[in-house]
Amino acid sequence: MTFFPLSFLRRSLLLFCLFLGVSISASAQSRDDGSLYSRFGLGQLQQFPSSQIQALGGGGTALWSYNYVNFSNPASWSRQVVTRAALGVRVDGLQTTDATDNSKQFTAGSFGAAQFSFPLMSDQLGIAFSFEPYSRVNYRVQTTGQLISDPISQDTSSFLINYEGTGGLQQIRGGAGVRITNGLRVGASADVIFGIIEEGQRTTFTDTPGFAETNLATSTRLVGLTGTVGALLTASNLLRSDDDLSIAASFTLPTMLDGNRALTLGESLDRDTLGAQIQGDLELPLSAQLGIAYQTDNRWILVADALYAPWSEFQSDLSWPGFTPGDASRFRDRMRLSGGVEFLPAGNDQLDTYFKRVAYRLGFYYDQAYISPIAGVDINTMAVTGGLSLPSLYPGTHLDLNVEVGTRGTTDQDLVRDVFYGVSATLSIGERWFVRRKLR
Amino acid sequence: MMRLRFAWPLVMGLLLLTACEDPSNVGIGLVDEQGDPVVRTFATSSFDTTTIDDITGNVPRVLVGQVDDPLTGRISATGYVDFVSAGFDNDDNPTITGVSLVLDRDYVYGDTAAMASISIFDLVEDWDETAAKSDTSLPKGMLVTTANFLPSDTLITIPLPASWIAANDTTLRSDNFESSFNGFALEGAGGNAIVGFNETASSLRVFTSADTLDYNLTRTITGIARTSDPAALPPNQVLVQDGLGQTVTFNFDFDDAGLEETPINGAIVRLFADSVLVNDTPPNFVRPLLREIQLVGVDENGLFVTLGVATLTDDGSYRFREAFSTLSFRDVLQQQFFGNAIIERLELRFATSVHTINPMVLYDASADERAPVALLTISSSGR
Numbered sequence: 076m077t078f079f080p081l082s083f084l085r086r087s088l089l090l091f092c093l094f095l096g097v098s099i100s101a102s103a104q105s106r107d108d109g110s111l112y113s114r115f116g117l118g119q120l121q122q123f124p125s126s127q128i129q130a131l132g133g134g135g136t137a138l139w140s141y142n143y144v145n146f147s148n149p150a151s152w153s154r155q156v157v158t159r160a161a162l163g164v165r166v167d168g169l170q171t172t173d174a175t176d177n178s179k180q181f182t183a184g185s186f187g188a189a190q191f192s193f194p195l196m197s198d199q200l201g202i203a204f205s206f207e208p209y210s211r212v213n214y215r216v217q218t219t220g221q222l223i224s225d226p227i228s229q230d231t232s233s234f235l236i237n238y239e240g241t242g243g244l245q246q247i248r249g250g251a252g253v254r255i256t257n258g259l260r261v262g263a264s265a266d267v268i269f270g271i272i273e274e275g276q277r278t279t280f281t282d283t284p285g286f287a288e289t290n291l292a293t294s295t296r297l298v299g300l301t302g303t304v305g306a307l308l309t310a311s312n313l314l315r316s317d318d319d320l321s322i323a324a325s326f327t328l329p330t331m332l333d334g335n336r337a338l339t340l341g342e343s344l345d346r347d348t349l350g351a352q353i354q355g356d357l358e359l360p361l362s363a364q365l366g367i368a369y370q371t372d373n374r375w376i377l378v379a380d381a382l383y384a385p386w387s388e389f390q391s392d393l394s395w396p397g398f399t400p401g402d403a404s405r406f407r408d409r410m411r412l413s414g415g416v417e418f419l420p421a422g423n424d425q426l427d428t429y430f431k432r433v434a435y436r437l438g439f440y441y442d443q444a445y446i447s448p449i450a451g452v453d454i455n456t457m458a459v460t461g462g463l464s465l466p467s468l469y470p471g472t473h474l475d476l477n478v479e480v481g482t483r484g485t486t487d488q489d490l491v492r493d494v495f496y497g498v499s500a501t502l503s504i505g506e507r508w509f510v511r512r513k514l515r
Numbered sequence: 516m517m518r519l520r521f522a523w524p525l526v527m528g529l530l531l532l533t534a535c536e537d538p539s540n541v542g543i544g545l546v547d548e549q550g551d552p553v554v555r556t557f558a559t560s561s562f563d564t565t566t567i568d569d570i571t572g573n574v575p576r577v578l579v580g581q582v583d584d585p586l587t588g589r590i591s592a593t594g595y596v597d598f599v600s601a602g603f604d605n606d607d608n609p610t611i612t613g614v615s616l617v618l619d620r621d622y623v624y625g626d627t628a629a630m631a632s633i634s635i636f637d638l639v640e641d642w643d644e645t646a647a648k649s650d651t652s653l654p655k656g657m658l659v660t661t662a663n664f665l666p667s668d669t670l671i672t673i674p675l676p677a678s679w680i681a682a683n684d685t686t687l688r689s690d691n692f693e694s695s696f697n698g699f700a701l702e703g704a705g706g707n708a709i710v711g712f713n714e715t716a717s718s719l720r721v722f723t724s725a726d727t728l729d730y731n732l733t734r735t736i737t738g739i740a741r742t743s744d745p746a747a748l749p750p751n752q753v754l755v756q757d758g759l760g761q762t763v764t765f766n767f768d769f770d771d772a773g774l775e776e777t778p779i780n781g782a783i784v785r786l787f788a789d790s791v792l793v794n795d796t797p798p799n800f801v802r803p804l805l806r807e808i809q810l811v812g813v814d815e816n817g818l819f820v821t822l823g824v825a826t827l828t829d830d831g832s833y834r835f836r837e838a839f840s841t842l843s844f845r846d847v848l849q850q851q852f853f854g855n856a857i858i859e860r861l862e863l864r865f866a867t868s869v870h871t872i873n874p875m876v877l878y879d880a881s882a883d884e885r886a887p888v889a890l891l892t893i894s895s896s897g898r
Binding site: 111112114171172173177178179216217218219220222223224225226227228232234236238276278280283284285286287288289290291338340448489490491 | 539540541542543544545546550551552553554556776778779780781783785828830832834836837838843845846849853888890892894
């Protein structure tokens with residue numbers, strides 16, 4: 076029996092897509108132009124189930140598709156017929172405003188997730204891997220001031236302090252989904268969460284000869300292993316022929332991350348580590364997602380999801396912005412509600428006009444953040460999502476263009492309100508590999 | 516139908532839509548503001564006088580004379596000088612008609628109105644000026660001559676006697692002049708002033724029937740000795756003086772300050788001087804102030820590194836703030852706060868590029884508001 080890929084060029088593109096995504100998606104964590112709310116806790120939690128689901132509000136626990144691999148529920152990985160890889164890039168814009176209407180704008184680009192999956196048994200058993208962000212810390216804010224650097228001569232010196240945060244956690248996931256019965260599929264993945272979160276305070280004296288810039292940084296390395304289990308129940312032909320109703324749930328298990336924190340002073344390779352490194356653990360809580368999806372004759376998709384994670388139970392030996400060991404008053408349970416709709420005018424007709432074979436998506440979400448700078452003040456995010464899926468010459472390969480616009484936070488109590496937008500493009504390549512040659 | 520090849524530029528092109536903007540203070544309230552730098556003042560934990568060996572060899576000025584200073588005591592200076600031949604042309608066998616010692620005076624300490632005397636002695640042995648110290652004393656030969664001069668004169672020309680010229684005629688003509696001639700010792704023989712002669716503008720001038728040659732002054736050492744004690748000073752003051760190596764060594768008390776692992780932006784060391792006292796001189800008596808001093812760090816082996824240079828300010832203090840070269844007091848302190856002590860103590864030292872016996876009176880650690888201080892600007896982390 077001989078197996079060979081159909082297209083060497085496309086396989087090369089697919090592998091290049093994976094390599095590029097895995098090797099540089101961590102660079103998405105190095106930007107420091109983003110929301111100040113990412114300073115708190117472990118940063119802003121990220122998720123990227125698939126480019127389709129991103130445009131449908133970001134939930135999609137119960138959504139399955141032969142054209143996408145859904146990383147919010149490993150049970151859906153059983154529904155694969157082609158090998159698939161996806162790589163996305165994203166541009167985020169942000170306007171932050173305070174109570175006095177002062178505002179600042181940021182724009183940053185980053186790579187999103189890199190995903191790869193393939194069926195072991197078509198539509199029965201599938202494997203999937205992803206390298207995706209778990210959280211992101213990227214903020215930069217500055218303050219200036221003056222002090223009397225020489226009380227004897229009353230010389231004043233002007234200083235500039237940049238508070239910066241970079242990094243975040245990423246996760247590598249790998250697992251499988253399997254069909255138990257026609258209506259029940261389950262799946263599980265092992266998820267390695269790791270990363271470095273850095274916070275720095277850079278103090279510069281701009282007008283005083285002999286004064287040096289200091290960059291005091293806390294660098295915390297975290298690593299841990301968790302797992303996600305999911306189940307997907309599907310019933311067909313309920314309200315009409317060729318419809319599909321799915322109900323699903325997935326649970327990411329609580330886990331302990333090992334932490335190692337160093338305080339450094341200086342720049343880059345000239346950094347000096349101050350004192351001994353601090354070891355500590357932190358406990359990530361359970362995360363539970365429940366979703367429902369209704370698909371009809373391959374034209375309409377409706378999804379709704381809810382996510383709950385009891386972050387108020389967060390524990391850590393290490394302190395974090397907004398948290399000191401034993402005081403989790405600024406942590407709160409996270410709740411995320413989302414929904415979306417997709418319309419594909421052509422349905423299954425591959426010969427229809429191009430724009431009828433484009434999928435049109437619209438969604439929304441509401442996210443109550445797991446941490447707040449001020450105890451008792453919720454930091455809520457509300458956003459509208461949308462997107463287009465542009466088919467290509469190659470069946471199963473398409474370019475998804477998504478957009479997201481929303482607000483986060485409040486200007487009450489000296490907080491800030493973010494108005495953000497995001498534009499992303501994800502290339503998803505799918506083709507059959509390992510086709511058995513038929514000898515004549 | 517979208518072709519795949521158009522997708523890659525679009526996907527990657529999005530990454531170009533980025534903008535790095537200067538940060539602002541919007542949202543600063545979300546950040547702990549206890550990170551503003553603060554200035555802390557530290558007193559000395561020790562402050563003592565000491566004597567170091569002042570390097571007087573191979574410096575561009577030689578000191579000669581004797582002075583009795585009511586503030587600093589009686590001091591004598593002997594200068595040792597040597598010359599390099601200008602290249603004597605023996606082709607026409609010219610006659611050496613005269614030799615003069617031409618000395619360019621660029622420094623004076625003492626009574627400028629009273630006549631002074633210099634005695635010139637032959638040096639009988641070769642000598643090495645490299646790293647020679649102020650306690651150097653070379654064996655002298657015969658007295659060549661003694662000359663009188665006014666310390667306020669800027670150019671002193673001393674004709675050498677004919678007997679000396681005759682005795683050294685061959686040496687003066689020789690192609691091996693440098694190895695044959697060992698130079699002179701210049702000693703104060705009278706007066707109440709120590710003068711300094713500029714090496715680059717001083718020479719042994721040889722007059723011949725055909726030419727005038729300047730044998731440039733190239734090597735110097737100054738031997739300096741204090742032969743009587745300086746005046747008693749108030750209890751909270753100490754004397755430092757260039758040339759005699761009279762200086763101070765001190766340390767600051769950082770141990771209990773809780774500054775371990777603290778980032779330091781700036782470090783200023785201030786020492787206060789009583790320039791009024793130093794400027795109080797008898798009539799016609801010039802006592803130049805010690806305008807510039809160096810702050811050095813000394814390790815346990817006695818090796819030192821210059822951490823800063825300060826000049827006397829209008830408010831009568833020396834302020835060390837900037838680095839002398841690549842290492843500053845701030846750098847040293849930062850390493851100390853990391854638990855890596857580079858130096859054991861601090862000392863004041865004197866620049867060897869300008870050779871003087873200039874004094875200054877400093878206030879010591881008991882002087883309350885004018886005691887030495889270190890001012891550290893540190894970044895507090897608010898963590």
